[in-house]
Amino acid sequence: xxxxAKAILEFIDGVLPKTHATPEIAELYRMMRDYPWRxxxxxxxxxxxxxxxxxxxxxxxxxxxxxxxELFQNWVLIHDDIEDDSDERRGKPALHRIHGMPLALxxxxxxxxxxxxxxxxxxxxxxxxxxxxxxxxxxxxxxLDLAWVExxxxxxxxxxxxxxxxxxxxxxxxxxxxxxGMLAAGVKPNPVFVQAGLDLGAAFQIRDDVLNxxxxxxxxxxxxxxxxxxxxxxxxxxxxxxxxxxTVKNRVxxxxxxxxxxxxxxxxxxxLQQMQVLxxxxxxxxxxxxxxxxxxxxxxxxxxxxxxxxxxxxxxxTARSLxxxxx
Amino acid sequence: xxxxAKAILEFIDGVLPKTHATPEIAELYRMMRDYPWRxxxxxxxxxxxxxxxxxxxxxxxxxxxxxxxELFQNWVLIHDDIEDDSDERRGKPALHRIHGMPLALxxxxxxxxxxxxxxxxxxxxxxxxxxxxxxxxxxxxxxLDLAWVExxxxxxxxxxxxxxxxxxxxxxxxxxxxxxGMLAAGVKPNPVFVQAGLDLGAAFQIRDDVLNxxxxxxxxxxxxxxxxxxxxxxxxxxxxxxxxxxTVKNRVxxxxxxxxxxxxxxxxxxxLQQMQVLxxxxxxxxxxxxxxxxxxxxxxxxxxxxxxxxxxxxxxxTARSLxxxxx
Numbered sequence: 127x128x129x130x131a132k133a134i135l136e137f138i139d140g141v142l143p144k145t146h147a148t149p150e151i152a153e154l155y156r157m158m159r160d161y162p163w164r165x166x167x168x169x170x171x172x173x174x175x176x177x178x179x180x181x182x183x184x185x186x187x188x189x190x191x192x193x194x195x196e197l198f199q200n201w202v203l204i205h206d207d208i209e210d211d212s213d214e215r216r217g218k219p220a221l222h223r224i225h226g227m228p229l230a231l232x233x234x235x236x237x238x239x240x241x242x243x244x245x246x247x248x249x250x251x252x253x254x255x256x257x258x259x260x261x262x263x264x265x266x267x268x269x270l271d272l273a274w275v276e277x278x279x280x281x282x283x284x285x286x287x288x289x290x291x292x293x294x295x296x297x298x299x300x301x302x303x304x305x306x307g308m309l310a311a312g313v314k315p316n317p318v319f320v321q322a323g324l325d326l327g328a329a330f331q332i333r334d335d336v337l338n339x340x341x342x343x344x345x346x347x348x349x350x351x352x353x354x355x356x357x358x359x360x361x362x363x364x365x366x367x368x369x370x371x372x373t374v375k376n377r378v379x380x381x382x383x384x385x386x387x388x389x390x391x392x393x394x395x396x397x398l399q400q401m402q403v404l405x406x407x408x409x410x411x412x413x414x415x416x417x418x419x420x421x422x423x424x425x426x427x428x429x430x431x432x433x434x435x436x437x438x439x440x441x442x443x444t445a446r447s448l449x450x451x452x453x
Numbered sequence: 454x455x456x457x458a459k460a461i462l463e464f465i466d467g468v469l470p471k472t473h474a475t476p477e478i479a480e481l482y483r484m485m486r487d488y489p490w491r492x493x494x495x496x497x498x499x500x501x502x503x504x505x506x507x508x509x510x511x512x513x514x515x516x517x518x519x520x521x522x523e524l525f526q527n528w529v530l531i532h533d534d535i536e537d538d539s540d541e542r543r544g545k546p547a548l549h550r551i552h553g554m555p556l557a558l559x560x561x562x563x564x565x566x567x568x569x570x571x572x573x574x575x576x577x578x579x580x581x582x583x584x585x586x587x588x589x590x591x592x593x594x595x596x597l598d599l600a601w602v603e604x605x606x607x608x609x610x611x612x613x614x615x616x617x618x619x620x621x622x623x624x625x626x627x628x629x630x631x632x633x634g635m636l637a638a639g640v641k642p643n644p645v646f647v648q649a650g651l652d653l654g655a656a657f658q659i660r661d662d663v664l665n666x667x668x669x670x671x672x673x674x675x676x677x678x679x680x681x682x683x684x685x686x687x688x689x690x691x692x693x694x695x696x697x698x699x700t701v702k703n704r705v706x707x708x709x710x711x712x713x714x715x716x717x718x719x720x721x722x723x724x725l726q727q728m729q730v731l732x733x734x735x736x737x738x739x740x741x742x743x744x745x746x747x748x749x750x751x752x753x754x755x756x757x758x759x760x761x762x763x764x765x766x767x768x769x770x771t772a773r774s775l776x777x778x779x780x
Contacts (some may be wrong), residue, residue, distance in 0.1 A: 143589075148616065150600040151593050205562060209555035228536035228599045231558065235532060236592040238562070242569050244583050258570050262470075265563040266478050272555045273477040289475065 130175055132166050137193040138162055141240055148192050155210035155311065156453070157225060157233035158240070161200040164449060170303045173444055177307020180429060180437035183191065188310035192250035195303065197241035197345070202298075204234035252309045260302040267294025275357050278368055280379050287364055288328060296327020299420075315352065318428040322445075325421030332414035335360040336407060339398065343431075351432040354394045357382045361413060365406040366423075374400055418449035457493050457502055457519075460512075464520040465489055468567055483559035484552060485567070488527040491543040496520050497630045500771055504634025507756060507764035515637035521584065522630065524568035529591065529625075531561035536599060536681065547676040576687035577585065579636045587629040602684050605693055605704050608716025615655060623654020626771070649772075652748030656776035661742035662687040663734060681721050684709045688740060692733040693724070701727055723761055745776035755774075 142159055147151045171192035179189035205226045206212070208227055214220060245257050245367035260300035270290045274282065301323030339355045339362065353360055363382075367375055378400065382391045401407055425445055429438040456633045469486055473479045477553070498519035505515035534547035535554055541547060550558035572584050576757065596615045601609065628650030632666055665680045680687055690709075706725065708720045728734055750771055756765040 146593075148597070149595050153600065154593060154596040202562075204704070205558055208672070209558055228604060229596065231532055231536055232592055232595045232599065235524065235529075236589065236596075236769050238565060239585060239588045239592070246581050252568075256571050258566060262563065263564045265559055266473075268479060268559045269481040269556065269563075270475070272559065273480065276553060276556065387728070 127407060130172055131199070132191060132402065134168060134171055134193050135162065137189055137244075138196060142195070142237075153225075154229075154236060157221060157229065158237045160221060161203055161215065162196060166196070166199065166216065167194075168196060169444065169448055170199065170299055173236055173300065173303040173441060174307040174310070175186055175439050176309040176441045176444065177304050178382055179363070179402060180434045181311035181313040182433045183307070183311025183313070187248075187250065187312075190308060191242050191250060191253055191306045191310055194241050194244040194253075195250065195306070197237060197244060198257070198261065198298065200236035201234045204230055204237065205235045206268070208234075209268070210421035211287060217235055239344060246308075249308075250309050252313075253306060256302060256305055256309060260298050263293050263297040264433040267292070267297075270294065272380060274359050277312045278379075278383050279359075280382070282359060282364055284361065284364060287359065287361055290359065291328045291331040292324050294357060295331040296324045296451075298328040299330060300324075316431075318424055318427050322385060324430060325417045326445050327425065329414045329417040329421060331447065332361050332410050332417070335362065336410055336414070339401075352383070352392050355386050355389055357386075361410040362401055362406040366401050366404055369404045370405075395434045414449070418446070421449060422449075454689060457499055460516060461495060461498055461520050461523055464516055464571075465523060468520070468571055469564075470493060471510060481553075481556075481560060481563060484548060484556065485564045487551075488530055488542065488546060489523060491545060493526065493543065495519075495624055496736065496771065496775055497526065500627065500630035501634040501637070503764050503768045503771065504631050505637040507634055507759040507761045507768060508638035508640040509638070509760045510634070512637025514575075515634060517571050518577060518633045518637055521568050521571040521580075521664070521687065522633070524571060525588065525625065527585070528561045528564035528568060531557055531564065535561075537759065538593070562738060562740060563696075570642075575637075577633075577636050577662055578639075580633060583629060583632055584634060587625050590620050590624040594619075594624075597621065598686070605706075605710050606686075607709070609686060609691055611688065611691060614686065614688055617686065618655045618658040619651050622658040623651045624755070627651075629777070631768075643755050643758075647747045649751035649755060652744045652751065653772050653776045656741045656744040656748060659737050660689050660746070660776065663687065663711050663737055663741070666728075666734065674757040675691075678721050678725060679730050681709070681724055682713050682716055684713075688729055688737040689733040692736045693728050693731055696731045702779060741776070745773070748776060 141164075143155045146155060166268075174192050174195060175185065176189050202216060204221050207215055207432065208231055209223045211222075212220045213223065221233065222228075224230075225233070241257075245253055267290055271277070271294055300318055304319040304323050305315050308319070321397075335353060335358075338362075340353050363378075367378060371377065378397055381389060381397060384393075422442065422445060427440060429435075429441060432438045469489075470482045473482060476517065480563050491528060501519050501522060502512065502515050530542060531548050535549045535558055537545045538549075540550065546559075548560065551557075552560070559683055568634075570583075572580055594617055598621055600606070604758075626631060629648055631646040631650050632642050635646070662685075666687075681690075689706075694705060697705065705724055708716060749769065749772060753769060756762075756768060759765045
């Protein structure tokens, strides 16, 4: 496979408008180009391209969809960063921190439009419907996530949690890339990949949440446990709330309900300690391992019929590192 | 022509998701349906439908595009209201005032996706490209508008102003509806309608800005001249800045540069008085009249070849009321 990241960025570069005689409009174009060139890992696009290759599709048929998936990721990140009022994205200030919320919101919308142009222009049968469903699901997941924080909902079950991560993460991270790769290859999508994608996507999200706690815990003094500061509902948190004493539970809820700036380092540390006492982090890690194992088995099963087994191995490796990554 | 508003809303009702077992997701669906059912005038869709009819197209071929234009208008309004932090929309609180900014932003994105579904499903040749261009232009206009306020730019010419209103208003209000109506009728679009649309759209925006000042001026004591409070660049303001003495100009810039809440009623009244002294409002009204006359003449010329002259008359009346409305 050619240098994937380079090919995708070249494609995007050819699609997005470059410059404009009016300085303000030239600035809009620069804003649209900012996130894509900050160097994401492009895991989702790699999965898509490898899937197309595994089923004997042509690289150039999958490339537009891979680029569209990157455009999707980038406009969503611009809007997510506004919704969460994030400070940073890929090691630099979030777009709305640089240009203000109104201009960043508008730039996200402009980028969204180019994503549809690329999907439309790809000519791949079924790709349009797949993007519609993917974005619709992701918006539903985002709604769940934001509404739970806003409504101070803590009475959530692990079933609720899995509904969230399937919608918010698994569809666009694994299910849609696998599906789009098959469409690009002109192969009828196999439903086994949907279940594989949901499992692997959920495992990825749990791992990501665990890393957020552990990494921050090590970097004590910096910004510890950003997810706890944001009040994000994670599997560890739900486990803690389910198994803690009434007193501990109430204090956790009390702390998480406070605005971000009102939370002290000690409060957040105390929640982390309670999670350690009740082994909430090992519980979550174990759940992620189980899901990763199941998802990889399903993926392997689905890939048995793939003509190009070298590409199939690449998919399995990518999925494995996605679902079991330790840093 | 059938009851246009009813037909469009029925179409939209059939497209948008209705309800969901998860209450938060059902809430997302309600948010997506909120603005469309607040009863907009649907002028743009009416133009589109009448244009199709004038060129012997079928109502059912134009209806999906009219519905998509309404969906466009509504998701853009959700995002615009966030960008401008508007209080109200169509007599009710703006969506982000009801649900908070993050959920409203996300609901706007979800609605945006359904717009593309409808455009894609319309099967009208060229419609996809027309929507791409329309949204791209509108985003450029929004960028100009927001950037000028943010950068405290006052050294703008009337040429700058017309670039703004063409991009921000004229394309999606007149140019695109006329163009899309012809596409739905399967007729090759006539470039005379582009110039007509730019003139009529600019006349509409100037009238709208004038009404904002005059209406508020009469309702003294309420919120006078919302556009002045927002620091919006209007033709009247540019005329004032161009013709005022250095002292007056500096004071106007000083007042407009202050945050909205820091502006006093007296300050805003004073600016209005300066506009009256220099006859900035009659100047703008005159410009709008000239543009309306020129635009209507071009529109009439383009419509001469239309087979259905009854529909052509309806278009001319709609355009006339749009560009010359007094309330």
